[in-house]
Amino acid sequence: MDIELPERALVLLIGVSSSGxxxxxxxxxxPTEVVxxxxxxxxxxxxxxxxxxxxDAFELVHLVVEKRLRRGLLTVIDATNLQAIDxxxxxxxxxxxxxxxxxxxxxxxxxxxxxxxxxxxxxxxxESVLERQIHRLQTTMHDLPFEGFQAIYTFNxxxxxxxxxVSRRGQPSGARLQTGPFDIVGDVHGCYDELVELLTKLGYxxxxxxxxxxxxxxxxxxxxxxxxxxxxxxxxxMQLVQNGTALCVIGNHDDKLRRKLRGNNVQLMHGLxxxxxxxxxxxxxxxxxxxxxxxxxxxxIQLDNGQLLVAHxxxxxxxxxxSGEVVRSFCLFGATTGKNDDYGLxxxxxxxxxxxxxxxxxxxxxxxxxxxxxxxxIDIDTxxxxxxxxxxxxxxxxxxxxxxxxxQYAVPSRPFLPA
Ligand code: GDP
Ligand code: MG
Numbered sequence: 129m130d131i132e133l134p135e136r137a138l139v140l141l142i143g144v145s146s147s148g149x150x151x152x153x154x155x156x157x158x159p160t161e162v163v164x165x166x167x168x169x170x171x172x173x174x175x176x177x178x179x180x181x182x183x184d185a186f187e188l189v190h191l192v193v194e195k196r197l198r199r200g201l202l203t204v205i206d207a208t209n210l211q212a213i214d215x216x217x218x219x220x221x222x223x224x225x226x227x228x229x230x231x232x233x234x235x236x237x238x239x240x241x242x243x244x245x246x247x248x249x250x251x252x253x254x255e256s257v258l259e260r261q262i263h264r265l266q267t268t269m270h271d272l273p274f275e276g277f278q279a280i281y282t283f284n285x286x287x288x289x290x291x292x293x294v295s296r297r298g299q300p301s302g303a304r305l306q307t308g309p310f311d312i313v314g315d316v317h318g319c320y321d322e323l324v325e326l327l328t329k330l331g332y333x334x335x336x337x338x339x340x341x342x343x344x345x346x347x348x349x350x351x352x353x354x355x356x357x358x359x360x361x362x363x364x365x366m367q368l369v370q371n372g373t374a375l376c377v378i379g380n381h382d383d384k385l386r387r388k389l390r391g392n393n394v395q396l397m398h399g400l401x402x403x404x405x406x407x408x409x410x411x412x413x414x415x416x417x418x419x420x421x422x423x424x425x426x427x428x429i430q431l432d433n434g435q436l437l438v439a440h441x442x443x444x445x446x447x448x449x450x451s452g453e454v455v456r457s458f459c460l461f462g463a464t465t466g467k468n469d470d471y472g473l474x475x476x477x478x479x480x481x482x483x484x485x486x487x488x489x490x491x492x493x494x495x496x497x498x499x500x501x502x503x504x505x506i507d508i509d510t511x512x513x514x515x516x517x518x519x520x521x522x523x524x525x526x527x528x529x530x531x532x533x534x535x536q537y538a539v540p541s542r543p544f545l546p547a
Contacts, residue, residue: 135451139204143234144261146244165207197225228278314508315492318355322518348492349379349440353399354513354538378425379440380460386422427459441493445485471542480505
């Protein structure tokens with residue numbers, strides 16, 4: 129099971145005693161991300177098993193959860209969470225702080241639970257307590273879909289628990305605090321030669337004796353499709369991201385490849401067929417690396433203490449710092465009317481014309497003849513694959529650096545927007 133956590137998430141582990149909640153929390157989350165009722169029993173009573181400390185322990189759990197959510201931090205509640213009233217309090221907090229609530233339900237066979245309970249040296253309560261909890265879990269599972277969770281994942285066996293993969297569709301940790309300087313690169317779309325030329329011009333490809341460049345690359349996404357060498361671009365950018373030289377947000381083309389590599393049925397249009405053919409000529413291990421790379425890309429990145437935001441198609445101000453389907457779709461596709469134009473492509477709204485926010489927004493997605501500032505936003509997709517150029521924006525200098533396309537690799541289905 130693939131559990132993809134949103135950018136800001138409150139995760140409730142739900143299950144009876146001994147269903148493996150604490151073990152799961154240790155395996156998949158940082159210790160500070162896990163708020164455990166047992167831990168706070170120990171904090172107030174020197175005994176993580178002291179049921180008389182329950183009320184005090186949960187007061188602290190609530191307090192800590194609230195403080196963490198206010199900071200927008202991923203928070204995991206390790207408690208049985210079998211009471212609807214407790215869950216409601218947490219859901220209210222999540223809503224208040226723009227956080228998505230995710231339930232992970234440990235619905236294991238009674239046999240397994242009993243065996244574990246008796247094997248456990250630190251739990252002494254009777255079988256009837258466990259039976260009561262098991263009964264309550266069934267009620268909980270019935271109620272959960274109506275309680276307002278954004279996602280519910282249920283494990284029905286120890287194997288399902290063991291095979292779970294938790295990924296975070298969040299920003300790279302600490303990105304917000306990075307102050308740059310940055311070189312933000314527009315839609316590459318498989319134009320490998322032009323990318324190498326641009327990186328050379330920017331000073332990233334250089335003779336090894338020269339001092340290391342102290343700047344960070346940021347890719348606006350759409351690394352692939354249309355151009356001649358999507359695999360070359362992927363390999364290079366994955367390496368740059370891995371060694372800390374680059375950050376990258378996901379574009380709509382990258383996202384479609386991600387779904388294809390997951391085994392979803394997607395239409396192989398707009399250059400994706402060629403990309404998939406190139407990938408099929410690579411070893412399966414490389415395809416798996418690409419899949420994992422794409423799964424981990426955030427929809428947008430906030431940098432320079434929130435003064436700079438990079439998203440493939442931009443992001444309206446009221447969505448900054450948020451996550452969820454509206455954010456995802458804006459970052460990938462921008463503001464669209466839901467209608468298609470005469471060329472059969474979605475009609476795009478010019479959200480940048482209405483942008484009044486303070487953060488600088490750098491994006492791509494819509495090819496333009498030249499990158500031009502509009503209300504502190506700039507579209508740096510200068511259509512390299514269509515025979516335009518590949519552009520980078522230096523930040524904070526606000527200097528534009530481009531290299532021309534070596535040739536036209538694809539024909540646009542509609543004319544570029546006028547500059
Ligand atoms: P919690 O009460 O839900 O937090 O459960 P724990 O994570 O503390 O696990 C309860 C007991 O089950 C412990 O003794 C664990 O070692 C054991 N346990 C947890 N997960 C697994 C598992 O996947 N396989 C096996 N065999 N034992 C497990
Ligand atoms: Mg536990």
